[in-house]
Amino acid sequence: MLRFIGIRLGRALLTVILVVTFAFVVLRLSGDPAVTIMSPEAPQAAIDAFRHEWGLDQPIWVQYVDYFAAIARGHLGDSMRDGRPAIDIVAERIPATLALTIPALLMKLVLGIPAGIYAALHRNSTADRAVMAGAVAGFTVPSFILGLVLVLIFSVTLGWLPSGGREMWSSPILPVITLGLGGAGILARFTRSAMLEVLGQPYIRTASAKGLAWRRVVRGHAFPNAAIPTITIVGFMVGSLIAGAVVVESVFSWPGVGRLLVVAVANRDLAVVQCILLLVATTMVAANLIVDLLYGVLDPRLRGTAPAGAH
Amino acid sequence: MKRRTFLAASLVLPRVAIAQSDTRPTITIAVQKIANTGTLDPLREQSSNASERWVASILETPIGRNQRGKLERVPGLATAWKRIDDRTVELALRPNVMMHDGRTMTAEDIAFSFGPERMFGDALPKDIPAVARRHWPALERVDIVDAQTVRFVNARPDITMEGRLSAGGSEIVSKSAWIDNGGAWAANSKKPVGTGPYKLRSFEPDVSLVLDAHDDYWGGRPPIRTLRFVEVGETAARIDGLLSARYEFAADIPPDQIATVAKHAKFQVLGGLVLNHRIIAHDKHHPALADPRVRLAMAHAVDGKAIVDSLWAGRARVPPGLQWEFYGPMFVDGWTVPKYDPDLAQQLLKQAGYKGDRIAYRVRKDYYTAEVATAQVLAEMWKSVGLNTEIELKENWPEVLDRAGPRGSRDWSNSAVFDDPVSSIVNQHGPEGAQQTNGEWTNAEMNDLSRAMESNTDMAARRKMFARMLQICERDDPAYLVLHQNATFTAKQKALPWRAPPSFYLDFSPRNWGT
Numbered sequence: 001m002l003r004f005i006g007i008r009l010g011r012a013l014l015t016v017i018l019v020v021t022f023a024f025v026v027l028r029l030s031g032d033p034a035v036t037i038m039s040p041e042a043p044q045a046a047i048d049a050f051r052h053e054w055g056l057d058q059p060i061w062v063q064y065v066d067y068f069a070a071i072a073r074g075h076l077g078d079s080m081r082d083g084r085p086a087i088d089i090v091a092e093r094i095p096a097t098l099a100l101t102i103p104a105l106l107m108k109l110v111l112g113i114p115a116g117i118y119a120a121l122h123r124n125s126t127a128d129r130a131v132m133a134g135a136v137a138g139f140t141v142p143s144f145i146l147g148l149v150l151v152l153i154f155s156v157t158l159g160w161l162p163s164g165g166r167e168m169w170s171s172p173i174l175p176v177i178t179l180g181l182g183g184a185g186i187l188a189r190f191t192r193s194a195m196l197e198v199l200g201q202p203y204i205r206t207a208s209a210k211g212l213a214w215r216r217v218v219r220g221h222a223f224p225n226a227a228i229p230t231i232t233i234v235g236f237m238v239g240s241l242i243a244g245a246v247v248v249e250s251v252f253s254w255p256g257v258g259r260l261l262v263v264a265v266a267n268r269d270l271a272v273v274q275c276i277l278l279l280v281a282t283t284m285v286a287a288n289l290i291v292d293l294l295y296g297v298l299d300p301r302l303r304g305t306a307p308a309g310a311h
Numbered sequence: 312m313k314r315r316t317f318l319a320a321s322l323v324l325p326r327v328a329i330a331q332s333d334t335r336p337t338i339t340i341a342v343q344k345i346a347n348t349g350t351l352d353p354l355r356e357q358s359s360n361a362s363e364r365w366v367a368s369i370l371e372t373p374i375g376r377n378q379r380g381k382l383e384r385v386p387g388l389a390t391a392w393k394r395i396d397d398r399t400v401e402l403a404l405r406p407n408v409m410m411h412d413g414r415t416m417t418a419e420d421i422a423f424s425f426g427p428e429r430m431f432g433d434a435l436p437k438d439i440p441a442v443a444r445r446h447w448p449a450l451e452r453v454d455i456v457d458a459q460t461v462r463f464v465n466a467r468p469d470i471t472m473e474g475r476l477s478a479g480g481s482e483i484v485s486k487s488a489w490i491d492n493g494g495a496w497a498a499n500s501k502k503p504v505g506t507g508p509y510k511l512r513s514f515e516p517d518v519s520l521v522l523d524a525h526d527d528y529w530g531g532r533p534p535i536r537t538l539r540f541v542e543v544g545e546t547a548a549r550i551d552g553l554l555s556a557r558y559e560f561a562a563d564i565p566p567d568q569i570a571t572v573a574k575h576a577k578f579q580v581l582g583g584l585v586l587n588h589r590i591i592a593h594d595k596h597h598p599a600l601a602d603p604r605v606r607l608a609m610a611h612a613v614d615g616k617a618i619v620d621s622l623w624a625g626r627a628r629v630p631p632g633l634q635w636e637f638y639g640p641m642f643v644d645g646w647t648v649p650k651y652d653p654d655l656a657q658q659l660l661k662q663a664g665y666k667g668d669r670i671a672y673r674v675r676k677d678y679y680t681a682e683v684a685t686a687q688v689l690a691e692m693w694k695s696v697g698l699n700t701e702i703e704l705k706e707n708w709p710e711v712l713d714r715a716g717p718r719g720s721r722d723w724s725n726s727a728v729f730d731d732p733v734s735s736i737v738n739q740h741g742p743e744g745a746q747q748t749n750g751e752w753t754n755a756e757m758n759d760l761s762r763a764m765e766s767n768t769d770m771a772a773r774r775k776m777f778a779r780m781l782q783i784c785e786r787d788d789p790a791y792l793v794l795h796q797n798a799t800f801t802a803k804q805k806a807l808p809w810r811a812p813p814s815f816y817l818d819f820s821p822r823n824w825g826t
Binding site for chain 2: 030031032035036037038039040041042043044045046047049050052053079081082083148151152155156159162163164165250251252253255259260263266267268
């Protein structure tokens with residue numbers, strides 16, 4: 001098990017390094033932060049001074065080495081826009097993002113999994129078709145469309161809920177619904193498919209034939225086995241807690257990490273972008289690691305061979 | 312009640328009563344962008360009109376602008392100004408101007424605001440002095456004559472000093488507050504302490520800027536108790552927020568959305584032309600653009616009025632070249648942009664021997680209002696006369712300016728920062744202007760004229776020089792083509808007694824609230 005965890009951690013570290021390296025190179029090759037931040041009307045002397053001050057006049061490999069040397073010292077860099085440590089800027093935004101993504105994740109789980117199980121147990125019924133139609137609509141309608149439609153109905157027409165910002169107690173409702181509906185649809189689809197596959201397995205028929213109550217068959221045999229693909233999706237959703245609301249935060253002017261990422265990319269605020277990507281990559285990798293470990297918990301057959309079976 | 316308690320209560324109660332009787336509203340304004348650089352310092356925010364919406368609410372310039380008129384110079388922190396000689400201007404400061412830190416403004420604050428700690432020193436981030444030098448290319452020193460009198464002394468004659476004193480970049484900050492806040496630029500750039508009608512309460516970059524009324528404002532008690540600027544990037548979200556009464560104002564409304572707001576009886580859209588022209592800059596080193604006749608043909612192929620009518624609902628205009636009536640005596644009467652004449656455009660292309668070579672036309676995705684739609688219209692207009700332009704959508708300015716490609720033409724704009732062509736045509740197209748420093752265009756005669764105009768004080772001679780500059784930049788060796796004058800629109804609740812100034816500034820001072 002320790003070897004398994006060690007290999008996973010090594011891969012995770014490599015993934016994080018690759019993500020950050022990719023972002024480092026792409027951001028530097030796709031626009032000069034000095035011109036982006038100061039605009040093309042700025043005097044050339046000001047742009048040159050800015051470049052020098054932030055080391056942008058150095059070869060890219062020197063900047064890269066400096067960046068990783070700073071990370072090794074525990075410093076993720078400073079924002080070029082306002083000079084503060086990038087980690088402070090990002091940390092300020094995390095609570096706001098989690099205030100959306102955690103309730104949205106709960107909504108996805110509470111709506112999506114029961115809906116998927118229900119649809120599977122009532123396969124080809126009107127209820128199944130209704131649930132699946134709702135699920136498909138949930139994840140196919142882009143979140144910026146869904147968000148604006150909700151604003152139009154609940155803010156503009158009915159005047160019940162705020163259309164954006166974070167000041168009121170009711171501010172998170174629309175963005176959470178926007179985030180939650182799409183994810184619930186995805187979960188419902190996956191849960192239904194997984195359940196249908198498991199329900200057709202011989203051990204389900206055996207359990208039924210042995211006289212077990214159908215409810216116990218579903219709860220004790222079908223769902224735990226169907227949970228593995230569902231857990232994989234939930235793992236991705238947990239990994240997206242930090243940066244999974246980029247579009248929704250923009251639509252609802254929600255001051256979270258996603259909106260910060262958009263602004264930082266647009267301004268080529270390199271340290272902030274890299275800090276967010278580091279955080280996102282770490283979260284995603286950690287979530288995947290936890291999912292891998294959960295496979296073993298859910299399916300005893302995978303405990304000894306988790307690395308292979310997990311895929 | 313003990314005597315001490317009574318005395319304490321008598322001190323506190325009136326203040327509570329005042330606070331309770333403060334019925335002034337809190338106003339929330341949704342803007343597209345609060346600040347591009349994450350700071351509140353005009354010297355860092357120098358090239359963006361985003362900050363123009365709120366800067367003057369906090370920081371003021373020595374000489375003001377009439378936001379209810381035509382932006383002409385009016386007394387501000389200085390009640391009067393006079394020329395000592397052609398390189399010295401003396402300001403008589405307004406007495407009893409209370410700054411946000413509770414101190415009275417003096418000549419020390421003026422001198423400090425233009426001194427090494429604030430503008431020109433080595434301890435500042437290196438871009439700040441460079442930007443300050445663009446605003447004040449030859450400022451030598453600020454002399455304190457007495458507590459209420461200062462003299463701005465230039466190293467060379469400069470007829471535009473009064474204009475510069477009314478322009479962005481010349482804002483006055485509190486010397487004491489700057490020093491008390493540690494004296495470093497980084498800390499003070501986010502905590503401006505000035506003289507404006509509103510003082511800073513909080514600033515969260517990319518999220519919100521909250522200002523409270525500065526009740527000791529020299530111009531009268533501000534009409535709003537708290538001003539909240541919130542950043543809402545999406546137009547639809549700004550409009551929805553306005554219609555659902557979440558915001559009282561929604562700024563930066565594109566022209567095609569005016570009707571959407573106006574159909575609601577309780578709302579209206581105000582605004583109009585501002586001192587900014589949309590232009591298209593050329594790289595004359597592009598093989599197909601090397602012949603000036605091709606660049607001129609591009610101008611003759613453009614039906615600016617059609618663009619204004621269709622994409623701006625007729626609320627912008629095709630201006631008389633890169634100039635504004637605001638220039639006053641420097642305005643060149645009778646000058647126009649090249650007329651829309653497709654036949655002439657085709658003749659010019661033929662004379663230039665243009666063979667249909669591809670010309671890249673670099674555009675950002677609606678950085679400017681209706682930018683992509685305008686680009687598509689332009690591409691069709693150019694195509695109709697035989698020009699082979701190809702739109703290249705770019706994400707940011709470095710990609711627009713990237714020399715690889717090669718560059719052809721690109722979108723840009725130009726503002727009149729103050730009432731003289733030095734602030735616009737020289738600023739962007741002169742020898743130190745961005746179009747020349749990034750290698751797109753140069754012209755020796757234009758450069759000579761630019762240098763001469765900066766120090767020449769003979770208005771008639773300067774006007775003649777400017778006319779020649781227009782001839783060079785818009786006809787003989789086109790540096791750019793002027794597309795249209797820009798306009799800005801602000802949607803608001805109709806009941807609120809506010810008028811749109813002829814600028815990007817959202818003026819909530821006592822002068823602009825009420826009938």
